[in-house]
Amino acid sequence: MRDTPETWPVTATREHFKGYVIGVRTDTVRMPGDTVADRDYVVHPGSVAVLALDDEGRVLLLRQYRHPVRHLLWELPAGIRDVEGEPLAATAARELAEEAGYAAGTWHTLVDLMTSPGMADERVRVFLARDLRPVQIDFERKHEETDMPIEWVPLPDAVEMALMGRIHNSPAVAGILAAYAASAEGYELLRPADAPEE
Numbered sequence: 001m002r003d004t005p006e007t008w009p010v011t012a013t014r015e016h017f018k019g020y021v022i023g024v025r026t027d028t029v030r031m032p033g034d035t036v037a038d039r040d041y042v043v044h045p046g047s048v049a050v051l052a053l054d055d056e057g058r059v060l061l062l063r064q065y066r067h068p069v070r071h072l073l074w075e076l077p078a079g080i081r082d083v084e085g086e087p088l089a090a091t092a093a094r095e096l097a098e099e100a101g102y103a104a105g106t107w108h109t110l111v112d113l114m115t116s117p118g119m120a121d122e123r124v125r126v127f128l129a130r131d132l133r134p135v136q137i138d139f140e141r142k143h144e145e146t147d148m149p150i151e152w153v154p155l156p157d158a159v160e161m162a163l164m165g166r167i168h169n170s171p172a173v174a175g176i177l178a179a180y181a182a183s184a185e186g187y188e189l190l191r192p193a194d195a196p197e198e
Contacts, residue, residue: 005198011036021045021080044122048092049078049171050181051110052102052129058152059176060100060132060169073170074151074161076126089193092127097137100150105131107193111178115170126175127193128182155180 012028023043028036052060061074079095081088089107096102110128114121153161159180162173182190 003198005196018043033060040119042120042122044080044120046081046159047075047078047171048081048088048095049076049124049126049175050092050096050104051076051126051175052096052100052104053155053179054132054152056152057155057183059155059158059179060102060150061146061153061158062099062150062171064148066169068166069137071168073169074167074172076172076175078124078171087141087194087195088125089127092125092129092193096129097135099148101134101137102129102132103135104156105127105133108187108190109193109195110182110190111174111196113171123197124171125197126171128175128179128187128190130187155183 009030010027014026015023016026017024021044024040024048025043026038026040029039031037054060060077063072064075065071066073075097077099079091079099081091083091083094088096092107093103096104106129106196108128110126113124113126115124116122155176158167158176161167162176165172167176
């Protein structure tokens with residue numbers, strides 16, 4: 001079993017909004033039985049997230065304000081795919097350095113997500129980063145990134161936080177649970193960092 005790409009015919013497209021990051025679009029889609037239906041969705045460039053795991057088996061979590069949900073959320077370092085042609089692993093490395101001040105010597109693809117496929121085309125690749133070292137970079141944090149405290153949480157405790165509803169960010173929850181599952185095999189079953197997206 002696997003998810004497979006497929007495209008049903010689109011007979012019309014209307015763009016309602018195009019902002020700095022997202023857009024809103026309506027496609028008229030030809031359905032089975034030769035009927036058509038409108039499907040509204042958010043257009044998003046995609047993003048990456050990084051589950052950084054230190055030598056003590058702790059996950060790096062940072063707290064960020066998310067205005068649409070009116071919460072301070074515990075999250076993984078993450079960011080949008082905003083550099084044309086940049087490999088996803090390079091985007092992830094840049095985000096880990098900018099948001100958390102770390103670089104990693106070992107990278108794997110942890111899990112791929114479609115965050116809300118009934119309403120958005122956003123895809124998120126979550127990476128596992130290990131063999132961490134602190135780095136100094138020249139990056140100005142602003143807006144929601146101005147004050148993002150960092151906590152190192154043992155992976156089993158992070159799993160408990162996710163399962164008890166104390167962490168809600170979907171890439172963080174998926175990444176934590178995937179890392180915990182992958183740890184049972186010593187991370188040997190993970191795909192390489194440059195694995196193609198399907």
